[in-house]
Amino acid sequence: MKNDISLLSAKDMRRSILAALITAASVICGIIPFFNLLSILEMLASRQPFDRIAVQCIIIAALLIAKSVFYGLGIAVSHRVAFSTLIDIRKRIISHMERLSLSDIAGQKSGSFAQVVDNEVEQVEVFIAHALPELLVASIIPVAVLAFMYTVCWQFALILTIQIPVLIVFMMLFMKRYSSKFEELTQRTGKMTADLLEYIEGIRVIKVFNTGRGKTNEILQRMKDYISWVKKVSTVMTFSKFIQSCIISSGVFLTAAIGTGFLIEGSIEYKDFVISIIFAGFFGESLGKLLTYTFKVMKFNSSRKAILSVLSIPVRDRSEKAAKAMPGDIEFSGVSFAYADSAAVSDISLTARSNASTALVGASGSGKTTIGKLINGFLLPDSGKVSIDGVPTCNISEASIAELVSYVQQDAFMFNTSIYENILIGNPEAKRDKVYDAAKKAQIHNFIMSLPDRYDTQAGEGGCRLSGGEKQRISLARMILKNAPVIVLDEATAAIDAQNEQAVHRAIEAVSKGKTTITITHRMNTISDADNIIVVENGRIADQGGHRELISRCDLYKRLMDAQYAVENWTVKEEEVC
Ligand SMILES: Nc1ncnc2c1ncn2[C@@H]1O[C@H](COP(=O)(O)OP(=O)(O)OP(=O)(O)O)[C@@H](O)[C@H]1O
Incomplete structure (x- = not known):
């Protein structure tokens, strides 16, 4: 402009x-x-x-x-x-x-x-x-x-x-x-x-x-x-x-x-x-x-x-020089990014292989979400290079990256329109049966059908009429409907109840087949099958590899696993209740 x-x-x-x-x-x-x-x-x-x-x-x-x-x-x-x-x-x-x-x-x-x-x-x-x-x-x-x-x-x-x-x-x-x-x-x-x-x-x-x-x-x-x-x-x-x-x-x-x-x-x-x-x-x-x-x-x-x-806030206009985003390896080489003046990630180099699953784990605030946003082009690196299939993201238009990547975050935003319209955002061209199918896979169809206006039920401002878990499942239905070749899941199932969690994970696994997935999570039990697990610490890569390798050599990974185990086996002793 x-x-x-x-x-x-x-x-x-x-x-x-x-x-x-x-x-x-x-x-x-x-x-x-x-x-x-x-x-x-x-x-x-x-x-x-x-x-x-x-x-x-x-x-x-x-x-x-x-x-x-x-x-x-x-x-x-x-x-x-x-x-x-x-x-x-x-x-x-x-x-x-x-x-x-x-x-x-x-x-x-x-x-x-x-x-x-x-x-x-x-x-x-x-x-x-x-x-x-x-x-x-x-x-x-x-x-x-x-x-x-x-x-x-x-x-x-x-x-x-x-x-x-x-x-x-x-x-x-x-x-x-x-x-x-x-x-x-x-x-x-x-x-x-x-x-x-x-x-x-x-x-x-x-x-x-x-x-x-x-x-x-x-x-x-x-x-x-x-x-x-x-x-x-x-x-x-x-x-x-x-x-x-x-x-x-x-x-x-x-x-x-x-x-x-x-x-x-x-x-x-x-x-x-x-x-x-x-x-x-x-x-x-x-x-x-x-x-x-x-x-x-x-x-x-x-x-x-x-x-x-x-x-006059400058637009880093990427639409003109835009190369098309193609599925391929996602590579970070020497990437640093800071919000205002506080560094979030520093000198990161990593590869998320095409058609493979990569997991990002680490303590809260270690920089996982920032890495996710750098992948989908929401953020551009201050230094270093993020590339998809060899093309730097700064040369790809946001629209093209948006087509290639489905980014599902914990805080799923809902528009104040019908639930149907909210799912359709994933693929506005989709037919009604595809929307229903996506909702079924995301384990939200039955809930929607139980509402008085079913799919026409209004989500409310910012989705205020829906619970956190319901919003996440609608957001996953969007992702399933979009069927993009790259999926970034940032704590996308954190609010889903135990009853639906297994089914949702099975649906994500099915949808992810043949796709590049990057999962950011604190639920360590959900990523042990990932092809590559990247451990992030204070904005840097502490280690990476398969679950077995990491458990045998990475202290931080072991600590994260132990913490997960402690949470899963946590019980309240009778005397503590009294
Ligand atoms: N919009 C922002 N403005 C300023 N600082 C930010 C912003 N978003 C994140 N940060 C800071 O950047 C660092 C990395 O944040 P990030 O959200 O990437 O961590 P994370 O590992 O995803 O954390 P969590 O597991 O808690 O979601 C943190 O120190 C955080 O405080």
Whole structure:
């Protein structure tokens, strides 16, 4: 994707210009009646016939109607532009996120993405739909008023003109000092949203571990800090608005004061005095609006930056140079990978042979999952090379690897749609009987059939209506349906109950025949038949070989086996219960 810095598409830009022109027409229709009013005053003063005055009144009415029609039309067009821009930006963010690999978005809080997709994009919509037309109206009026004032009384015009540089200097000084606060506001709001989301998502853990008060107080304190910061910034804004208001009001005040003197002197006509005060009022009001919209421009600008910061997260685009992923040996040579700055695996070299079973074992946190994610291209190595059938994964598109590899993890994600649709993700082209067959093999068919809506039962948000074991079996059904040549099982059966476990393992064995399988597990009893067992320790390979070899020479492997044996034979003594 090209790094497009414009938030508006060319079509919306054209529509936006159209909205601006229509709004400008509305402003002109709103200004002309004052000249007609002036004519009426002159006619009344010179006792002109009523029909001539009536014509002027009709023209005023027609212009005011035209003003409203044009204004409504302008707003309608700008709303259309704003809405389509809103959808367009959200689509761009989503498609950009889809193209980012897991390593590209590692370290980004999901809440900060949500803040950009929701709040910041909303700000752009509000700006285009409301602020832009108003800004335009507020910019035309002062220019028109000044042009008129110079024809009536240059002294009045000068008073109004002087207001402009005074305001500009004030605003420049203000913005120099405070524009960074708007960016800070965006960042702080993003962080607050992310923290709140994390709190809501983690509420179950908080309750289970009874840390509710502490965590709640912590989040409340952060909210208080945020609100008190916003209040401080608002006080500065309010003070600035007060100063602006004083500068703006001085125009009407000085026009009225000096005009009264001119009137007493007889150097100005009464009607010119009245219209000048009215126009000075308009001038001030429009300047006030312009300044208000300056803040909106600043807010828009910081929202725009936040959106572009997401859109400019670099994509390591592998789609163009993409070689096709073909089944073959999976090889790691000197691979290292670190999350942020903490190393997860270091200088790993291993081979998972094609059409053979490889198991990865090791203590928690030793780097097994990271190896799994490096195989399926979710992660790319910081150094060294991961290759499939001799082709480095960095040269293969994610889509091609996804076709080749089925990756089943412990934390199976379910979409809030039917169970049928959730299984179908494995192979969207599959016929209904194949879906049922996969579900049967994964030992989940009977359970699904026992539900009131059977396969049409909704999984709930994130699969919340299903147990961990049910989600894992659905996830395995997906894998069976996909029938990919490489299978990576990362603790894929850890939550399955003992009753179903044997059958699930038999199904996995049957599906794995003639395929390359990599099993990551803590259940040592399930991998002793693997062709190659790789023992991982602190991000490095401690040893590898068959079960018999390892049991005879690898201390860590023996310890892992012993621990498994102890768990299996663990019984509660009667006295311990009492
Ligand atoms: N997204 C992440 N960001 C930062 N560090 C991470 C991330 N994921 C894993 N790690 C760290 O990388 C190291 C290896 O983690 P990994 O998940 O690969 O271990 P594992 O052997 O699969 O552990 P387990 O058996 O508990 O699943 C650990 O120290 C872990 O804390």
